[in-house]
Amino acid sequence: MHVFSFLVLILSTGLLVSCGGSGSEESDPTSPLNASLPSVFDIQDEVIGRTLPAPNPDRSAFFGDLHVHTTYSFDAYAMGTLATPYDAYRFAKGQAIPHAAGFDLQLKEPLDFYAVTDHAMFLGVAREAADTTTDFSKNEITEPLHDLNAPDNMGRMGLPGRMSNFAGFLPSMIGALDAGEIDRETVLDITRSAWADIIRSADLHNDPGHFTTFVAYEYTTWSGDMGNLHRNVIFRGSDKLPAVPFSRVHSGNPEDLWAWMDGLREEGIESLAIPHNSNGSNGQMFKLVDWAEDPMDDAYAERRLRNEPLVEITQIKGTSETHPLLSSEDEWAGFELMETRVATNLFSEPSGSYVRDALLRGLSLEQQGIVNPYAFGFIGSSDTHTAASEVEESNFVSKLGLMSAAADLRGSVPYSPLLGTVLGMVAPDVVVEVDGETYMGGSIPTFGASGLAAVWAEENTRESIYAALRRKETFATSGPRMRLRFFAGYDFEPAMIDRVDVVAQAYARGVSMGGDLIASEGETPAFLVWALADPGSGALQRMQIVKGWVDGSGETHEFVYDVACSGGAAVNTETHRCPDNGARVDISTCAISGDGSAQLRTVWRDPDFDPSERAFYYARVLENPTCRWSTWDAIRAGVPPRSDLATTIQERAWSSPIQYQPMP
Numbered sequence: 001m002h003v004f005s006f007l008v009l010i011l012s013t014g015l016l017v018s019c020g021g022s023g024s025e026e027s028d029p030t031s032p033l034n035a036s037l038p039s040v041f042d043i044q045d046e047v048i049g050r051t052l053p054a055p056n057p058d059r060s061a062f063f064g065d066l067h068v069h070t071t072y073s074f075d076a077y078a079m080g081t082l083a084t085p086y087d088a089y090r091f092a093k094g095q096a097i098p099h100a101a102g103f104d105l106q107l108k109e110p111l112d113f114y115a116v117t118d119h120a121m122f123l124g125v126a127r128e129a130a131d132t133t134t135d136f137s138k139n140e141i142t143e144p145l146h147d148l149n150a151p152d153n154m155g156r157m158g159l160p161g162r163m164s165n166f167a168g169f170l171p172s173m174i175g176a177l178d179a180g181e182i183d184r185e186t187v188l189d190i191t192r193s194a195w196a197d198i199i200r201s202a203d204l205h206n207d208p209g210h211f212t213t214f215v216a217y218e219y220t221t222w223s224g225d226m227g228n229l230h231r232n233v234i235f236r237g238s239d240k241l242p243a244v245p246f247s248r249v250h251s252g253n254p255e256d257l258w259a260w261m262d263g264l265r266e267e268g269i270e271s272l273a274i275p276h277n278s279n280g281s282n283g284q285m286f287k288l289v290d291w292a293e294d295p296m297d298d299a300y301a302e303r304r305l306r307n308e309p310l311v312e313i314t315q316i317k318g319t320s321e322t323h324p325l326l327s328s329e330d331e332w333a334g335f336e337l338m339e340t341r342v343a344t345n346l347f348s349e350p351s352g353s354y355v356r357d358a359l360l361r362g363l364s365l366e367q368q369g370i371v372n373p374y375a376f377g378f379i380g381s382s383d384t385h386t387a388a389s390e391v392e393e394s395n396f397v398s399k400l401g402l403m404s405a406a407a408d409l410r411g412s413v414p415y416s417p418l419l420g421t422v423l424g425m426v427a428p429d430v431v432v433e434v435d436g437e438t439y440m441g442g443s444i445p446t447f448g449a450s451g452l453a454a455v456w457a458e459e460n461t462r463e464s465i466y467a468a469l470r471r472k473e474t475f476a477t478s479g480p481r482m483r484l485r486f487f488a489g490y491d492f493e494p495a496m497i498d499r500v501d502v503v504a505q506a507y508a509r510g511v512s513m514g515g516d517l518i519a520s521e522g523e524t525p526a527f528l529v530w531a532l533a534d535p536g537s538g539a540l541q542r543m544q545i546v547k548g549w550v551d552g553s554g555e556t557h558e559f560v561y562d563v564a565c566s567g568g569a570a571v572n573t574e575t576h577r578c579p580d581n582g583a584r585v586d587i588s589t590c591a592i593s594g595d596g597s598a599q600l601r602t603v604w605r606d607p608d609f610d611p612s613e614r615a616f617y618y619a620r621v622l623e624n625p626t627c628r629w630s631t632w633d634a635i636r637a638g639v640p641p642r643s644d645l646a647t648t649i650q651e652r653a654w655s656s657p658i659q660y661q662p663m664p
Helices: 003-012 074-078 085-092 125-130 140-145 156-179 184-205 254-266 298-307 355-367 417-426 462-471 494-498 502-509 629-637
Strands: 016-018 060-068 113-116 212-219 231-235 240-242 271-275 310-315 377-380 431-434 437-440 452-457 474-477 483-489 510-512 516-518 526-532 540-550 556-565 584-586 591-593 599-605 615-623 652-655 658-661
Touching (some): 074 156, 113 184, 417 437, 483 658, 494 502, 556 599
Parallel strands (some): 060 113
Antiparallel strands (some): 452 474, 474 652, 540 556, 615 652
């Protein structure tokens, strides 16, 4: 049977399933709390009430991760991940969970919200195939995965065979479904069961006012040239959800995903999709034509923006803000780049792959009279495949489970001479020679310890955080929990920054990040930007506003303005740059020195403002330099940092853009 017939079966077996709310009686079947207890503990009438925090009308910053994979994702399972969605939420709440290699993973500080986003395609199937006690494992096609994650198979020497077996399993599964050799009902039951458990785990751990979970999944597709077109789909609630998530098995065309989401919306099921790793899309994520290569029209643009109001600007597999080839005058454009297509060593075309370029493309489309499909907001997330957000440079173990559990597997320290020689002979495409040493090659060493999604919301609930995502009052960080405010208005004066009610005044008299600022005749807008450092990370070095605009001839432009400097230093009015604040890093110890600020804030006016020009503005704040994760690895191993990797980075945060709309 063809895969298309399989997807028709999925759609025809029932679109929707009703699910319990956060008070679901289901629990993690692995929990010791499910063991038999003496009857003395069976007390039903004694309840401890919890007081919910009062909503904050000025809105609070909440930090989370909306891109997390667990054992139900086929690739995570192949990498040795056994952590369940229940484990993922325990981790986000601050508990330690085990890594596939045997050590613990734990956050320094709990997160506020979290979403498990396992791959919808073959959801739970690899895990079921490997478990030789299941009926599905009796199919001959599953034999290469049998007992894949049994204790005897978890050592590093089994890694090449593990990935080889897994790589062959996926195409074999697709072929077997096409040929009717695999019972499609069995596969459908596996997917339904895994999806139901993901929903159950989210509802079990959702704690309104204290910790928020979202039911979610990843739609994984790609273009014909292996350009990444992945999206995460986030559902607002869980009272009614699709019985099976829409996946690549249904269609590889993202426009079909949006149509499915629109259909669910008509049934009262609200969701949004968030593209990620556009940096690895080979120019396909933000192209100027639709899936069929036809010119975009208003209907396409409106559907895309309705379903995709946000984009993931940073994560482990690289930062997608911009590229030096696109932003040659931005000194910070080369931050944590992964320049290959996802899961390949092929170069990814920058044009059409980066967020700032997409924002500019949107302005060009507007200039042609077409609705702008790229007026999106920003978040960060991790894309971890260990169930645990790993965003701290000093203890980063990457995302690949057993495949990145040791420093040499991450490419930050050299292989031993013997292993390096063997790998150079049997797998020359996965190693590279640097300064006479053999290292892991490819994209893995370019991975970054990033990032987090952040929202400004009245309270920590699904309703409030989802509303912030929808209105794009969001910002992204590369890992630290710095707080970033960004407003625009015509009635902002420098003195307002010192008012006790500055935030209330900014909301009342302007628009926040993610909003539209409509032209006011004869007036120049002012921008209020305010950043607070993460006390557990580096001090702030500079605050910037990135501007993009289209001129009367239809040409697009961009410029980065420094608007506030550490230590109260003045911005150079000619270069629009802060002076060097002397911040330095001792690479031998990662000790930091130099000036920095705990907060930066200002009210700024664009010195080059033209009221007739359509423009966007977003804020970017940079920390002082600190050690990159690969340098921390090298220090622990007692070897010099790898010379072709950056030794330091400047952690940062990006606000969602404010869109300036000139007079018609």
